[in-house]
Amino acid sequence: MNLELRSFASFRALKGLSALARFLKKEKVDLLVTFFKNANYFGTIAGELSGRTRIISSRRNLGYWQTGRDLLLLKIMNRWTDLVIANSGAVRDTVVKEEGVDAGKIEVIYNGIDLDEFTNRLIPREEAKRKLGISPEMLLVGTLSNLRPVKAVDIFIKSAFVVSKRFPEAKFFILGEGPQRRDLETLVERLGIKDRVVFAGGAEEVFPYLSAFDIGVLSSSSEGFSNSILEYMLAGLPVVASGVGGNPEIIDEGENGYLVPPGEPQPLAEKIMALLEDERLRLNFGENARLKVAENFSLKRMVDEFERCFLRLCGQEGGADDGDIDLQERKVSVKGESLVVLSEKGA
Numbered sequence: 001m002n003l004e005l006r007s008f009a010s011f012r013a014l015k016g017l018s019a020l021a022r023f024l025k026k027e028k029v030d031l032l033v034t035f036f037k038n039a040n041y042f043g044t045i046a047g048e049l050s051g052r053t054r055i056i057s058s059r060r061n062l063g064y065w066q067t068g069r070d071l072l073l074l075k076i077m078n079r080w081t082d083l084v085i086a087n088s089g090a091v092r093d094t095v096v097k098e099e100g101v102d103a104g105k106i107e108v109i110y111n112g113i114d115l116d117e118f119t120n121r122l123i124p125r126e127e128a129k130r131k132l133g134i135s136p137e138m139l140l141v142g143t144l145s146n147l148r149p150v151k152a153v154d155i156f157i158k159s160a161f162v163v164s165k166r167f168p169e170a171k172f173f174i175l176g177e178g179p180q181r182r183d184l185e186t187l188v189e190r191l192g193i194k195d196r197v198v199f200a201g202g203a204e205e206v207f208p209y210l211s212a213f214d215i216g217v218l219s220s221s222s223e224g225f226s227n228s229i230l231e232y233m234l235a236g237l238p239v240v241a242s243g244v245g246g247n248p249e250i251i252d253e254g255e256n257g258y259l260v261p262p263g264e265p266q267p268l269a270e271k272i273m274a275l276l277e278d279e280r281l282r283l284n285f286g287e288n289a290r291l292k293v294a295e296n297f298s299l300k301r302m303v304d305e306f307e308r309c310f311l312r313l314c315g316q317e318g319g320a321d322d323g324d325i326d327l328q329e330r331k332v333s334v335k336g337e338s339l340v341v342l343s344e345k346g347a
Contacts, residue, residue, distance in 0.1 A: 087109065154183075242261070
């Protein structure tokens with residue numbers, strides 16, 4: 001089922017909401033899980049209109065995009081929501097503070113990564129560098145990021161300017177696309193480091209780059225829980241990241257990476273240089289990082305925690321034990337965002 005719902009102030013939106021509510025009621029949907037802004041809005045309203053569907057709403061960032069209108073809508077819809085799932089403790093705290101949701105109504109489930117699929121696609125670092133046409137001796141510092149203001153890639157570039165003075169053999173790779181690309185390319189030219197910085201674009205295949213990098217960097221001004229950091233760490237990279245949002249919940253300072261103040265190129269550059277000048281430190285941090293993700297952030301762990309929440313909610317009203325509930329899943333799309341529809345089989 002696909003619904004193009006872009007604005008509340010349209011006949012199409014009202015028609016789509018009605019259709020979704022009828023679908024939920026007709027199919028006897030027990031649980032609706034929404035992800036991201038529009039799905040949260042429209043899914044919550046439709047779930048309430050259906051008269052029977054329990055609703056789980058998700059929060060994936062610190063709400064940097066929210067206007068006063070957005071917060072008002074969220075506060076209204078939170079009255080109809082049975083559970084909010086946040087992808088970090090920092091996101092949970094923001095929802096409590098800004099939206100007024102009781103902490104007991106929020107469950108933290110960290111993002112997960114498919115350990116086997118990911119690691120099987122990595123290749124040895126020297127081989128990866130050769131495939132990219134780079135000398136194995138050259139040191140690579142990379143960032144995997146959308147080129148949007150919140151990702152503060154300009155800070156990464158300014159730190160590259162500082163680092164390149166001391167490590168002229170280092171190269172800096174930017175993987176990602178976005179509306180700021182032209183401005184960032186202009187900044188690189190203005191700083192005179194065009195030969196040091198590579199815009200790799202939105203590469204469909206990131207594994208050759210992750211395999212080749214020596215250090216992973218994330219300079220965002222706001223983060224919920226960074227998948228890029230998970231990928232750096234599982235690739236065995238030491239990480240330097242801004243100490244915002246959920247980043248401190250992944251990175252153990254001085255063990256598998258460094259945290260720096262957001263918006264400041266100099267501290268970021270200093271930590272990058274500390275790692276560039278010490279190969280043993282890079283390798284130790286990288287191994288610690290790999291183990292941290294493997295032990296704490298697997299896809300299986302994330303799925304198990306979601307399932308536990310689903311079963312708990314489905315068992316509350318009917319009084320069934322977890323083992324008595326067998327769920328079937330269907331998906332509904334709202335402007336490219338997901339609503340996961342869960343019903344008890346045979347219901």
